[in-house]
Amino acid sequence: MAANHFEESPDYVQSLARSLQVLRAFGHDLPSPSLSEIAVSTGLSRAVVRRILLTLQHLGYVGARGRSFFLTPRVLELGYSYLSSLDLNELAQQTMEQLAQKVGESCSLAVLDGNDIVYVLRVPVRRVMSIALGVGARLPAFAASMGRVMLADLPDAELDVWMQGNKFQAYTPKTLRNARALKSELLAVRKQGYAMVSQELELGLCSIAVPIRAANGCVVAGLNVSMQYSDKAQGRAVKEILPALRAAQPEIEQAIRQGGWDPHVYRRQGL
Template sequence: MKQERGQLEAGGDPEFMTSLARGLAVLRCFADAQRPMTIAQASRSTGLSRPAVKRCLHTLVRLGYAAQDGANYALRPKTLALGYAYLSSSTLTMRAQPLLDQLRDELHESCSLGVIEEDEVYYLARAEVSRIMSIALRTGSRLPLYCTSMGRVLLAGQPRIAQESYLRRADLVARTPKTETRPGELLARFARVAEEGYAINDQELEIGLRSIAVPVTSGGRVVAAVNVGAQATRVTLAELRTRFLPSLRRVARELSAMGLA
């Protein structure tokens, strides 16, 4: 995913450190690619020049965050400390994980906690069952907002003007034949989710995958979403509502009652 140029340049802000922004962009491109990368590949991914990427990678290698093998660069385990620093200090994540574990054991399906970050759903916590889906999800994974159950719950908690602004920015790609991409219809669905208090995704992200999500609130605001995903061949839409929804709402109420910011 190519970085927006405006996010990597000072733009007249004297306090903005362009070199740090570029280094972080290079780090992030490894997460997007999920494989070792060459300087040329990282340059295309970030939109930075090859000399700039080379300097960033050289610095990361010197600091122990990356390793070089010929023309390829890969991240080293030391980078885990960067993400763990957030996870270990996040009250929401720490309190959600045991509840997700309990929900997984109760429903025998994978459960997740997500928030909005940079027009995507960021997975902050996840409890998995040992079933293989083509989409590998884990803490730190990112998915689109418009075609996921958690994304629609999070968008439903936003003002209408923010929803419209997002839909103008977003690349509304049909991930499957079932994916809704019409802005008007998506706005209507966001409104329905806000009214009903939950969102169901029926194979719009991936054929064979259904999910249901509910909001986590704090001070009257939607601050996160929790969901359960299941294979469509095993779980009907009716079951999502009758068997999964009550348990999901219980977990969301527990998290909301903790007064998480």
């Protein structure tokens, strides 16, 4: 049946087709479009676009910030089969496997989603955390090294709003949960280009992370190595693991661009 004939048949679900149109409106040129911009891009009426956006927001696939909308990492669920078919080996997997082998520790790639980080790729070497981590796992951004390198890239005004909208829970006695001290730490991360977190999420665990940037310079993900905590862990992390992370950093940035995985739409979280 021809496409135009099928669209006139009772089997055609117009609301689904329109919803997919709205999702496809988000992209490199319109990472955070307004309702009006989506209406123009799709050719749909503002009333229809509004109902679709509100539904997608209710389901967790779209977030809102002022008059702008953005996709959330939950959209990864829709494309997970495609990512599996790509196998991510064509993207960042190979570099991360080499990194994990070189340092003898697990490494991960995550994006920012509101108050959390969401794991999109992980190469485990041995289990460090009691929490089971895999693709889709979530951790509080403020207490995670990958979260901090992404939060540190936010403009000051957005960072202030983000912090005002959060309650910083103490996961361990080491958790940095004072807002002023946390902001000071994020500014230090912004300046030094990496984040080191020791025993703030779980006693006995520490990690170090670097930011992954899109072609436009915005941080779109965090790359980290996690390890068992010891008195010598921080020295080893900075002297041995950080150089390995920084060597992998440009390779992964190039790989995700060339491989078609464009996570820049997850760069800004809901505020």
